[in-house]
Amino acid sequence: NLSDEQYRQLVANLRQKSEQLEAELSRRSAEFRTLSEPITIEAVQQLIPEDAALIEFILYKPADIKARQWGKDHYAAYILKSSGEPQWVDLGEVEPIHKAAFFRFTLALKDKKDAFIGNTDDIKQTGRQLDELLMQPIREKLGNINHIIISPDAQLNLIPFAALVDENNRYLLETYQITYLTTGRDLIRLQLEYSHKQPPVIVANPDYDKPGEPTTVAVSNTRGINQLSRGVDMSFRALPGTAEEAKVIAPLLSDVTLLTQSQATENAVKQLQSPNILHIATHGFFLKNLPRVEPDNSFGLISENTQQNTPIQENPLLRSGLALAGFNPRESGLDDGVLTALEVANLKLRGTKLVVLSACETGLGEIENGEGVYGLRRAFALAGAESLLMSLWTVSDEGTKELMIKYYQRLLQNQGRSEAWRQTQLEMLNSQDYQHPYFWAAFVPVGDWTPMEY
Template identity: 60%
Template sequence: RQALEMDKRLLGQEHPDVATSLNNLAFLYQSQGRYAEAEPLYRQALEMRKRLLGQEHPDVATSLNNLAFLYQSQGQITRAIEFFSQGLAIEEGNLDTIIATGSERQKQDYMNTLSGTTYAAISFHLQTAPNNPQAAKLALTTLLRRKGRILDAVTDNLRTLRQNLTPENQQLLDDLTDTRSQLAALIFNKPEDLPVDQYKQQVSQLKGKANQLEAQLARTSSQFRTQTAPVTIETVQQLIPSDAALVEIVVYQPYDAKTDTFGEPHYAAYILNSTGNPQWVDLGETKPINQAVQAFKTALSNGTNQVQTTGRNLDQLLMQPIRAKLGNTQKLLLSPDGQLNLIPFAALVDENNQYLVQNYHITYLTTGRDLIRLTASSDSKNPPLIVADPDYDNPGQTRTATRSSNSRSTDIANLQFSDLPGTAAEAEAIQQLLPQATILTETEATENTIKQTPSPNILHIATHGFFLEDVEQVAPTPVNSSLTASNNRGLIVVRPRPGSSPRPQNTENPLLRSGLAMAGFNRKESGTEDGVLTALELASLNLYGTKLVVLSACETGVGSVNNGEGVYGLRRALAIAGSESQVMSLWNVSDEGTKDLMTQYYQRLQRGEGRSEALRQVQLGMLQSSKYSHPYYWSAFIPSGEWRPMDN
């Protein structure tokens, strides 16, 4: 109360800080259960913020959300949904502005401020109103809009889009970016000396200009229209095949509006078919599920006989409750979260002791929002490109080009890789099936060539992959330079220092810690590049029109996992670059086994089988063989993105 009166005396009755003091006093009353006293103060703060800051300011969203939590605490579900919907809508609009214009740090920081309301929306449905259809739709809409957005944000995902626009549209996009930047500066850093009326007028004018530019671009560019279209349940639902289901898994922390506290993290799943309302299931705390994940991963990657036992244990916690909601649906568009990004669901074991691959057709997505991206199909600009068996010790032979600004993790400097002779045989076998393909091996297997070959029909890279776990930029984790990968397409993973935080505050961009080793990698010299093709560089490639990317290397599907964000690594980078589908690995794969798998996979693709189903059929064949029946061999590779047949 003293702060409120002081704000009024020093700043005047109509000032944003006065609204903040009103809001804080209301929160105090709410925390004491004095709801009747809290409500009018929250409403005063809301109206003052609307007057002073405009209808769509982040502080207005905060006031709306606080009123929603107040009504939630009193069991007034309908009113809570009304205010929560308004608050989340404002946050979404501001998120679009920041993601399109802000610096990498601004984007990450703003996304972090929204995690609380993301959890709150899911908790409101699952914990407070599990039988309310509107609460379910609000939670799922929020999930579809926000899951995976940070990685979209930290990558300049407009750069590749700009490459595919006409010169006229490129200018429109530049004008839009500039307008959004001015708008973001006004909204998030209001000038103190700018009168309220002028402030609101400038915001309104900039929003009007941005809307006009967006409309012009949307009319003339299908890719821009797809990338910027509002995400709704109905939009996603229309893109789900009639015989399939989207399974959107999320990690969330249950939020208690009465005590303003978050509980232990849970896994939950939303199931969406092409028609009907979404279904859901809370799978319980993440800790026991993650422990089962670790046991399953260990059994898989080590090829032990515990794989069926651990696969059954994890299935019982994870997929069995989801199957109860699926009915007869066997085609799954699966969007995992958290540690579930790092396992092949196809190798889980059901109650009949069968692997899920035997009864389910599984395709992976980072988020159901990917279905919208897949509608913007483009034509390939080049024939298939196969890059294999790089000469890691010698500088690559490349065309003349300007050296790119290739920043990368400092720890990569110490990595060394040995040759992979099996990848050369793999490339030869694939060339027999794709005679029109360009094959590059040894010193020609360079990152320059990949960067200078836009939109190949297929991009197949057979080499070593790497992923370095979190390191603090101020004190990088030391690496033993004597570590060298073996001939199983091995990968070196740098672990955090003992006793360090698993998620340091100041971490390096994960897309700089994941990548592929190309010609000249061991010398960090390759033509105009350094032989290190990071995930950040991959995300900047122009792969619009590329129907399939196969990374025939170790652990190319893994990366830094953040709840709600998928895998920060090669998998998401390739999707952002524009490729329709990806096939990647989850652990160190055998050189010979991979060659056999890839050869059979391309044979099936040539026969017109779907990109995911072709891989499944190869896996089923390996499962029946005496040599490759263990899931270690057949389940390492997973398909993501577009699942339907390629246009041959």
């Protein structure tokens, strides 16, 4: 047992040692030094272009101090430009915004017929309703801004803002370049520069029914801690359209590694070492919350209060992921063919300039207020990817192929990653066959918007 004085001295010594180790890490690692420094509004402002504004949405619960009670959930937005004071807008109660936001599901699921006949009247009306609640109050404070950097919160993570319609009946796409971040703090992280270590990799059309081919290099078996959540009965059909997608993209890039069918394995993806571009065309999945499971209290050892307050402890990064070779039998060498978001977060992607996820619902994930989408979007950022292009719903094979060809062609012309996507969307909007936002609004650009280095 230590005396009070000895205990205080021990704590002081440990604190000093901690500070010394942090100083050494800062000296050796630019990344640690950058990410460990206190983040100030001024530091973030310096990273916002003059023609841009950062819009951070937040879901909050107002408090009535006098009545000592909480009000109904509200949305608010903080607006930060490259200079000047931050601005704040209360957008009102959550419920009407969420009702209007249902247009996203209408857009993805119910408007396919309208999309294929080119009818945009209904979707413009619903897009206008949401814009009136969400973006119109913000636009009044933007001035001459043409690039909006959006950090959504809660269900707003599911909204394609480009498809909202302003008071002049124009899609926001037609006025703004739009980039998404999981948080405004990502602007600090994006200043870190890494070099890629291998050429582009395309993963497409995995054989879900047969076990994937084992690779020559073994990766440690993480099936026990990273496997798909319990009680999930899910299987996928083949995606032959993604094979065609890969065929048309590969010639546009140089020295591409193409992984398809039984070679499109979880193990192969885990072995990647910072490819310049990683394009994955497969099924993605998003699972809803598990129901709360009561602990076994057969012997009456657990109090009723404890029983009622026992939540399910499961990492939400296990609730979303990508399906690869061997997914249906859950067999692929030492893996199970399921690349969970938790495993994605541990990929070696520092130096990867762009990840494209061309799949079903890959932009979705477990929603946690204040921390953005805790799914594949966040996982790829944690793995180090500079930018992502992610789908919010499944688009027709032909439509996706057209989008991707045009996007990569623009990237190769040294256009910025977000602006290249916007110009591709505008071209589709002005086309005869793909003018409906069902086609062009399904993908959202996340992260670094500047031109890529090849």
